[in-house]
Amino acid sequence: MGGGPAGLMLAIELGCRDIPCVLLEEDAxxxxxxxxxxxxxxxxxxxxxxxxxxxxxxxxxxLDYPQDVVYCTQLAGHELARFRIPSRxxxxxxxxxxxxxxxxxxxxxxxxxxxxxxxxxxxxxxIEPVLxxxxxxxxxxxxxxGQRAVAVEQDADGVAVTVEPEGGGxxxxxxxxxxxxxxxxxxxxxxxxGIGYSGQGSEQRDFFGGQMLSIYFRSRQLxxxxxxxPAWQYWAxxxxxxxxxxAVDGVETFLLAVQLAPGRQPADIDPVAVARAVVGxxxxxxxxxxxxxxxxxxxxADKMASGRMFLAGDAAHLFTPTGGMGYNTSIDDVVNxxxxxxxxxxxxxxxALLESYERERRPMALRNTAFARRMADSIGNIxxxxxxxAAGAAGERARAELGRRLAAHVASEFNIPGLQLGVRYLxxxxxxxxxxxxxxxxxxxxxxxxxxxxxxxxxVVRGKVLFDLFGRDFTLLAFQGMNDVERASWRAVAxxxxxxxxxxxIDDQAARVLYGADRVLIRPDHHIAWxxxxxxxxxxxxxxxxxxxxxx
Ligand SMILES: Cc1cc2nc3c(=O)[nH]c(=O)nc-3n(C[C@H](O)[C@H](O)[C@H](O)COP(=O)(O)OP(=O)(O)OC[C@H]3O[C@@H](n4cnc5c(N)ncnc54)[C@H](O)[C@@H]3O)c2cc1C
Numbered sequence: 001m002g003g004g005p006a007g008l009m010l011a012i013e014l015g016c017r018d019i020p021c022v023l024l025e026e027d028a029x030x031x032x033x034x035x036x037x038x039x040x041x042x043x044x045x046x047x048x049x050x051x052x053x054x055x056x057x058x059x060x061x062x063l064d065y066p067q068d069v070v071y072c073t074q075l076a077g078h079e080l081a082r083f084r085i086p087s088r089x090x091x092x093x094x095x096x097x098x099x100x101x102x103x104x105x106x107x108x109x110x111x112x113x114x115x116x117x118x119x120x121x122x123x124x125x126x127i128e129p130v131l132x133x134x135x136x137x138x139x140x141x142x143x144x145x146g147q148r149a150v151a152v153e154q155d156a157d158g159v160a161v162t163v164e165p166e167g168g169g170x171x172x173x174x175x176x177x178x179x180x181x182x183x184x185x186x187x188x189x190x191x192x193x194g195i196g197y198s199g200q201g202s203e204q205r206d207f208f209g210g211q212m213l214s215i216y217f218r219s220r221q222l223x224x225x226x227x228x229x230p231a232w233q234y235w236a237x238x239x240x241x242x243x244x245x246x247a248v249d250g251v252e253t254f255l256l257a258v259q260l261a262p263g264r265q266p267a268d269i270d271p272v273a274v275a276r277a278v279v280g281x282x283x284x285x286x287x288x289x290x291x292x293x294x295x296x297x298x299x300x301a302d303k304m305a306s307g308r309m310f311l312a313g314d315a316a317h318l319f320t321p322t323g324g325m326g327y328n329t330s331i332d333d334v335v336n337x338x339x340x341x342x343x344x345x346x347x348x349x350x351x352a353l354l355e356s357y358e359r360e361r362r363p364m365a366l367r368n369t370a371f372a373r374r375m376a377d378s379i380g381n382i383x384x385x386x387x388x389x390a391a392g393a394a395g396e397r398a399r400a401e402l403g404r405r406l407a408a409h410v411a412s413e414f415n416i417p418g419l420q421l422g423v424r425y426l427x428x429x430x431x432x433x434x435x436x437x438x439x440x441x442x443x444x445x446x447x448x449x450x451x452x453x454x455x456x457x458x459x460v461v462r463g464k465v466l467f468d469l470f471g472r473d474f475t476l477l478a479f480q481g482m483n484d485v486e487r488a489s490w491r492a493v494a495x496x497x498x499x500x501x502x503x504x505x506i507d508d509q510a511a512r513v514l515y516g517a518d519r520v521l522i523r524p525d526h527h528i529a530w531x532x533x534x535x536x537x538x539x540x541x542x543x544x545x546x547x548x549x550x551x552x
Contacts, residue, residue: 001149001161001189003027005036005124006313006330007182008131012050013338015138016472019345022174023135026166028146030132033291034216034255036124037232037246038324040420042455043331044117045467049526053117054092055130060122061232061250063089067121068231069414071406073238073389074280075226075245078399080237081406082229083414091118113417114448114458116465121232123248124327152179152192154308178341180310182334187315193306197299197318199369204262205380207242208320209296211260215271218252218286225283235379236278237402239386243278253288259295266292280389295320298373300365304333304358312337317365322375323413325368332423333361339473339524343546348499353430353547360425368419371443375413382409417446425453425527429550432530432541450515456526459511466511470522471502474545477520478505479512480534490538497542521545 003025014021039056047053061067067085072078135141151162159179164171181189203209223230234245246255258274272285299318304311313330337357343349382405385398418441425431426438431453439447448457459466476490482505494501517531521541529545543549
């Protein structure tokens, strides 16, 4: 339930496997106000698996517009620090080449992001219509838009949802085998399940900790007034009026986030005056819309499943937007849950498989919300000197010192290949865990890891991206030729279990070294379920990966 990014991507994961599902969304139209604007590498890889990363990459800022992050005293004032991020044109060229070191990787560093899909910047309000169209294209998906769920209940056999059409009309009842609450932070489903959030609620900081106001506006003069090389994010860091400006179309539309002083209400704020204070100059300003929101949450649901009901996305975790991981963690949740639900509904796995969802995803929600909180502290608690804009040596010293701190901060917030590509389920009940310590999970450094439970590492094999060669569901990757007996033994068990298994034989020494074994079982979400020797017994391995071992 819920047709934001989580609900729509879940529908896509189910639809591509021909699983009948109904998506209930109370809003008939997709959102028209900007929210999330950073799509992670991992989310782009998921979109690539479903065949539409190019379509998403085509959205957003102009092709060669830099996606830099820049810090200034005021936006028309001194530039303090700049983190260079490739334009989407550079990122697309690099993806096409399939070579992690090709193209301009900006301050990311060319080796740091071994992925065919660099992060991308485009507003959620542009992405959601693509997700809606993609979901609707599957014949097993029914999008019920303008339909509000008002009550849910479950028993041992199924769930029932009471639905009210927006704008009136007869309430109706929907019966289903399973329900996933992708219904956002106020989740009616979570409350009906009796599950609370735990963590830090609304922490106070000088910035990104308290009542925020987002102001969406148009200006034709602003780029000229700022007088800087274009950027995706512009931060004003001073003692008087902080603000974060995000370029929406790279031409004339912008989103400005400001924090309100304690006791002030969003309605008290004059958007023109506050925007001019952030910029430090007059400019033409046409208000499109405004939206209040609260920053400072680090919350994770105590449970992500109960009986036949599940939670995903913001319904299961709530972030402060630093690090840009709220929507991305939501997409990762439903990609994990989607193939499992499909396998259970199709009879290819027992319901016990679904227990692995919370075991795998809740630790990732804790990991990612903790990162966002550290980044909010790092930027939000910076206290610039009162004379940061002053002329003369004292002002220059203060700016140089603040610039150094901001340069260190920005790299820790945006150069995060470890956070995005290092997603790992090393304590999963459906993974053949290998003994011994795992390499450190460092958000700022990604070391390609082929331990079972980790995301399958990226490789280019004979000019092709390895991920693109994996099958839709499970893939047995073989680096050393398989004989007919071995192939037949895997096939027989997969057929008996009713699961789809593809074989991928690769003759490539570099990829074999990267994966560290002759045989690797890749899951539908491109995590590694097992790796080992040729001739291993297929039955216990496929039983483990499909939750049969948990059910036993
Ligand atoms: C200002 C701001 C900036 C952000 N920036 C970033 C960023 O840069 N990167 C990032 O990753 N994340 C960011 N986020 C977070 C991101 O927007 C959310 O994490 C993301 O939208 C979560 O997706 P979701 O599908 O779980 O929930 P939502 O997008 O909230 O979708 C839930 C859907 O459920 C529907 N719904 C709710 N209740 C019902 C009901 N009873 N019946 C029917 N439908 C219902 C709602 O209408 C809604 O469409 C930002 C958030 C904000 C507020």
